[in-house]
Amino acid sequence: MAHTKEWNVHLDLFEDDKGATKAHVVLDTGTTALTGRGSAHCNPADTDVPEIGDELAAGRAMQDLAQQLLKIAERDIQGPDTPRPKDRQAAG
Structure with missing residues (x-):
């Protein structure tokens, strides 16, 4: 069926x-929120072009968010009975 x-994304640049x-990006799925x-x-040797900094910071924040989503999906695919590494137990 x-x-x-609808998932909402909010991106702040400063x-x-x-x-x-x-950059700070928040994904709100309606049931959870993730932050990248x-x-x-x-x-200092480069010409200051603010748009480039915005693009890089936003892209890196979205990449961080994407990695989190992929890790969550991988964990969900493995199922709740699959042992997780100790460092992920506290974060999960």
């Missing part, structure tokens, strides 16, 4: 006082 779901661009983070730093 076909169904449709620059700190040291010139680093930071990313940052970008301009090399």
Whole structure:
């Protein structure tokens, strides 16, 4: 049976006082929320182009979020009875 779901993503970008661009992305599935983070730093020898910092930081935050989703899916595929590594038990 076909169904449709809507997941909402909210992305915030900000620059700190040291010139680093930071991104914070939240995925709200309606039942849970996941957060991804990313940052970008301009090399002092490079021309400062804010859009590039935004793109890098946002891309890295979304990549962080994507990795979290893939790990959750992998865990769900394995099933609840599959032993997990100790470092994942506390986070899961």
